Amino acid sequence: MGGMFIDIGIPEDYKTAQHSIPEWIKKEKKPALFIDKDGTIIEDTGYTHGPKITIIKETTEVLKKYSQKGYHIIMITNQAGIAKNKFTIQDMTDNIDSIVNYYKKEGVIFDDIEYCLYHPQAEIKEYKYISLLRKPEPGMLLKASEKIKIDFASSIFFGDNKKIDNINLPYLKSIIR
Numbered sequence: 574m575g576g577m578f579i580d581i582g583i584p585e586d587y588k589t590a591q592h593s594i595p596e597w598i599k600k601e602k603k604p605a606l607f608i609d610k611d612g613t614i615i616e617d618t619g620y621t622h623g624p625k626i627t628i629i630k631e632t633t634e635v636l637k638k639y640s641q642k643g644y645h646i647i648m649i650t651n652q653a654g655i656a657k658n659k660f661t662i663q664d665m666t667d668n669i670d671s672i673v674n675y676y677k678k679e680g681v682i683f684d685d686i687e688y689c690l691y692h693p694q695a696e697i698k699e700y701k702y703i704s705l706l707r708k709p710e711p712g713m714l715l716k717a718s719e720k721i722k723i724d725f726a727s728s729i730f731f732g733d734n735k736k737i738d739n740i741n742l743p744y745l746k747s748i749i750r
């Protein structure tokens with residue numbers, strides 16, 4: 574937490590807190606560029622995994638721009654291939670590491686990376702689950718917002734699939750203070 578302390582047991586401080594706390598929260602929050610992985614950051618080869626990646630160059634320019642603007646850069650990716658036994662968590666990690674390393678050289682750091690391992694038609698029993706983490710559900714974004722203060726109203730979701738990447742950010746703003 575930051576260095577501010579207000580004793581709301583003191584009437585004057587309580588009065589101050591009514592406006593200073595919301596202002597402080599607002600100032601602390603920055604917008605995020607939430608970004609999908611497969612088909613957005615890298616070419617989607619179908620259950621894309623492993624260290625070999627093909628970067629989508631146009632996306633690099635977008636990430637550089639928003640990173641320089643001060644947006645949090647947060648990767649949000651459904652990884653049903655693990656539930657469906659197409660590849661392992663290590664294969665996914667190798668894939669993400671390649672992306673992170675490429676972007677580090679481009680001057681872009683990912684503030685957070687969230688992935689969903691679950692799928693209702695999973696082959697692996699422990700991942701057979703209707704999860705609120707799986708896009709288009711907003712769970713991964715909420716999970717990120719527990720770690721990083723995010724201003725959802727001015728955030729953007731950048732993806733390649735209208736059905737699952739079109740997450741209602743103003744709605745999240747209405748439920749997250």
Ligand SMILES: [Mg+2]
Pocket residue numbers: 609610611612613617732733734
């Ligand atoms: Mg995609």
